[in-house]
Amino acid sequence: MSEKIAINHLSKYFPIGKGKPDKRVLADVSFDVEESSFTTIVGPSGCGKSTLLNILSGTEPLSSGTLTIAHEGAGEARVGYVFQSPRLLPWMTVMDNMMFVKPAHADKSTFRTTAEHYLEVVGLQSEHKTYPLALSGGMQQRAGIARALAIDPDVLLMDEPFSHLDEITAENLRLELWRIWSETQKTIVFVTHDLNEGILLADRIIVLGRNGKLLDDWTNDLPRPREFTNPVVTKVMADFTMHFFDLQAKADLELATEAAA
Amino acid sequence: MSTQASPVGHVSIGVQPEDPRWKRVLFKTVLHPKVASVLVILAAWLIAAALLPQDVIPGPVDVLREAKYIAVTDNPIQAIGITLLRIVAAWVVAMLIGMPIGVLMASGRIFNGILRDIVLVFMALPLVIWALLGVLWFGGSLMAPIVAGAAVSFPFVAVNVYEGVAAVDREMLRMARVYRLPKLVVLRKIMVPSMMPFIFASGRQAFAMVWKTIAILEIFGASSGMGWEIESQYERASLAGVFVWIIAFAAVMMVIELSVFSTFEKHTFRWRPKIGDLR
Numbered sequence: 001m002s003e004k005i006a007i008n009h010l011s012k013y014f015p016i017g018k019g020k021p022d023k024r025v026l027a028d029v030s031f032d033v034e035e036s037s038f039t040t041i042v043g044p045s046g047c048g049k050s051t052l053l054n055i056l057s058g059t060e061p062l063s064s065g066t067l068t069i070a071h072e073g074a075g076e077a078r079v080g081y082v083f084q085s086p087r088l089l090p091w092m093t094v095m096d097n098m099m100f101v102k103p104a105h106a107d108k109s110t111f112r113t114t115a116e117h118y119l120e121v122v123g124l125q126s127e128h129k130t131y132p133l134a135l136s137g138g139m140q141q142r143a144g145i146a147r148a149l150a151i152d153p154d155v156l157l158m159d160e161p162f163s164h165l166d167e168i169t170a171e172n173l174r175l176e177l178w179r180i181w182s183e184t185q186k187t188i189v190f191v192t193h194d195l196n197e198g199i200l201l202a203d204r205i206i207v208l209g210r211n212g213k214l215l216d217d218w219t220n221d222l223p224r225p226r227e228f229t230n231p232v233v234t235k236v237m238a239d240f241t242m243h244f245f246d247l248q249a250k251a252d253l254e255l256a257t258e259a260a261a
Numbered sequence: 262m263s264t265q266a267s268p269v270g271h272v273s274i275g276v277q278p279e280d281p282r283w284k285r286v287l288f289k290t291v292l293h294p295k296v297a298s299v300l301v302i303l304a305a306w307l308i309a310a311a312l313l314p315q316d317v318i319p320g321p322v323d324v325l326r327e328a329k330y331i332a333v334t335d336n337p338i339q340a341i342g343i344t345l346l347r348i349v350a351a352w353v354v355a356m357l358i359g360m361p362i363g364v365l366m367a368s369g370r371i372f373n374g375i376l377r378d379i380v381l382v383f384m385a386l387p388l389v390i391w392a393l394l395g396v397l398w399f400g401g402s403l404m405a406p407i408v409a410g411a412a413v414s415f416p417f418v419a420v421n422v423y424e425g426v427a428a429v430d431r432e433m434l435r436m437a438r439v440y441r442l443p444k445l446v447v448l449r450k451i452m453v454p455s456m457m458p459f460i461f462a463s464g465r466q467a468f469a470m471v472w473k474t475i476a477i478l479e480i481f482g483a484s485s486g487m488g489w490e491i492e493s494q495y496e497r498a499s500l501a502g503v504f505v506w507i508i509a510f511a512a513v514m515m516v517i518e519l520s521v522f523s524t525f526e527k528h529t530f531r532w533r534p535k536i537g538d539l540r
Contacts, residue, residue: 057439058439059435059438059439076441079439081436081439081440083432083436085432087432087433087436089433089450089451089454090532090533091454091530091532092450092532100440100442100446100450101440101442103441104443131532131534133532133533133534134534151440
């Protein structure tokens with residue numbers, strides 16, 4: 001498989017005020033993402049995982065390092081984004097929300113056909129004319145996923161998309177996402193603070209620490225489908241959680257030592 | 262095995278029995294909020310007219326007689342038409358001035374600093390001063406009510422629109438950036454719809470302010486319109502005549518609210534779920 005995203009020595013600093021040193025959010029992060037792979041980025045809050053996703057989406061500039069997303073044709077790579085909240089415009093129907101993200105160069109009727117296809121993929125084929133506020137939270141998030149897929153993205157970025165949903169809905173959507181990913185073979189980068197969610201979904205887990213550094217890059221070769229009820233899966237979850245907290249403790253210690261110095 | 266009816270066997274929790282027919286008819290007619298409010302005012306009027314002398318509160322019969330007289334001798338439709346023309350013209354000007362000022366105020370610290378004080382000064386001046394200035398500057402021309410009405414109401418439009426821009430969901434704007442949407446699309450599809458509740462509120466408020474300003478202006482500075490008619494009745498010392506025009510004022514205002522603002526509002530906010538539609 002070929003490389004889809006290449007991140008080399010990426011750092012990100014935020015200014016926090018005059019006379020104060022900039023706050024480091026990401027420090028010298030390097031990793032590659034293979035085409036059609038499912039990668040999750042995990043870490044405690046404030047570790048820069050959402051910032052990394054924003055940089056990948058092109059809405060946040062990086063401070064140093066390089067980032068490349070392989071794509072066909074001229075111009076920028078197409079990025080689909082599923083947010084924590086669905087961010088559907090409430091005054092537009094589900095279909096209008098899909099059409100809203102139509103790239104300027106795309107043909108309207110072709111795009112509508114694609115939008116219809118992805119609404120069907122997420123099971124919302126009968127909700128074209130429904131306004132988002134009349135849908136449940138899970139259905140709204142499905143529409144958000146369909147919208148991100150409709151632009152035929154080079155990469156699909158997902159920022160804790162199931163964290164606002166109840167566990168039963170979240171679990172159903174995880175299974176559906178896995179099915180959609182198997183069918184579409186999109187390259188997915190999925191941010192989550194939930195380690196178990198990362199293990200259930202991804203082939204690869206990138207661990208970030210509060211010091212902004214990449215702490216671990218772990219390949220998850222558990223067979224699919226992965227379920228909570230499978231003791232092999234729960235054993236991996238328990239072991240990975242222990243390992244994760246070990247890594248975070250070391251990173252926090254490093255951060256404290258740096259601050260003291 | 263013996264069967265015994267459960268003591269809660271006939272209780273259906275969460276399902277409310279439908280109201281009887283007479284109750285539904287009552288709520289759709291006299292107890293309908295819009296009808297009920299008119300009935301309450303009418304009842305209060307009848308009681309006040311019965312308790313107070315006729316030269317303080319004239320009774321409905323006297324007012325009806327006077328209304329019939331006015332309808333025959335005057336041209337009330339023309340008076341209402343002239344006042345409405347003045348109000349609509351001043352309101353349109355107020356919205357056209359107030360909305361861009363509100364957007365400018367929200368667009369940066371410099372504009373905000375300059376415009377906020379100007380708007381506050383306009384807001385602080387009593388409307389009677391603008392009515393007076395309008396007449397002094399433009400006499401009986403259409404410019405007098407336009408200038409006075411717009412000057413009184415545009416600050417409220419500007420402040421409401423400013424609040425509207427500030428209330429636009431920044432997360433939606435970021436979503437638009439992720440999908441590389443052109444600025445014009447963002448303005449049309451995100452900014453303007455987000456601001457609609459504020460634009461509606463400012464439109465209603467401006468309409469009421471313009472209405473009051475022009476009524477005052479017509480009372481002392483015009484020779485036509487509903488305000489002038491009230492003044493004429495005052496000259497004739499006809500309290501019933503004044504009442505006829507006050508009722509006409511309220512009626513026209515209500516008709517505009519129900520036919521224009523409410524209809525437009527219903528259409529604009531049709532995306533809001535009705536109770537019972539929520540899943």
